[in-house]
Amino acid sequence: MSTHNLIREGRKRLNMSEQQFADALGVSRGAVQQWEKPGGTAPKRTNQARVARLLGISIAELVSGVSAGSRGADMRxxxxxxxxxxxxxxxxxxxxxxxxxxxxxxxxxxxxxxxxxxxxxxxxxxxxxxxxxxxxxxxxxxxxxxxxxxxxxxxxxxxxxxxxxxxxxxxxxxxxxxxxxxxxxxxxxxxxxxxxxxxxxxxxx
Missing domain, CATH: 2.10.109.10 (Umud Fragment, subunit A)
Known part of the structure; x- marks a missing residue:
């Protein structure tokens, strides 16, 4: 799974719209759309910790695009x-x-x-x-x-x-x-x- 898919699926799992997700992170909706778009930009280093915390994953999982859940772990x-x-x-x-x-x-x-x-x-x-x-x-x-x-x-x-x-x-x-x-x-x-x-x-x- 890519970082883009990880963010998009995580946002949907939280039942949040793009705007709600953006507001929770203090970024623009356009930034969220770029993060979820294949070939788009990834979250900047200054935003990575907040994105990972909101999604309930580690920064390493966010950057790699591989969640612990996909490896069989259950930590949320x-x-x-x-x-x-x-x-x-x-x-x-x-x-x-x-x-x-x-x-x-x-x-x-x-x-x-x-x-x-x-x-x-x-x-x-x-x-x-x-x-x-x-x-x-x-x-x-x-x-x-x-x-x-x-x-x-x-x-x-x-x-x-x-x-x-x-x-x-x-x-x-x-x-x-x-x-x-x-x-x-x-x-x-x-x-x-x-x-x-x-x-x-x-x-x-």
Missing amino acids: GEVPLVSEVEAGNYTVIDNFKPKKQFETVPVSVPIQRHTYALRVHGDSMVSEVGDSFPPGSILVVEPEMTPEPGDYVIALNEANETTFKQLVKDGGDFYLKPLNTRYPIKPLDGARVIGVVREFTKRFR
Whole structure:
């Protein structure tokens, strides 16, 4: 795959128009058209880092025109690691047009505009069997995904506090279930799900 195809297919994967892609990078639409045109110009060195970050690839992949995905790897890029407060106001996160500096973590799922990472606190999702999320685990959260029963989710209660639980359904009612049996299952009630957990990793340092 050429650099031109890599950029064009990456932009389409992000569901961005040429103008939206250009705006996110601070360049003209004409520049984007040249990058995607066979025989056109490639991104200048000063733009390469921003283009690669937006596409979720490395600069080396951008320049070579060969993505890690085409070599069998599954790495998609990086997302910001946010606080619980920022997770509750996730729309301030814009992976296509970053406005502030966050610590970032690598992910292997497709990145959307508001995808973010969150650190697990407490032991309510620690289990001796099956899935377990010890304190310090890093969750990759997609707020634009529709939650389904069985999903691990981030919910926001009426006091604007975030909580990490499993969404379960009993009859016609939804509940937030901890994996640690020492904690009670609570009805969703006035809380609302603001993100679905896509993957998690454990970071020690």
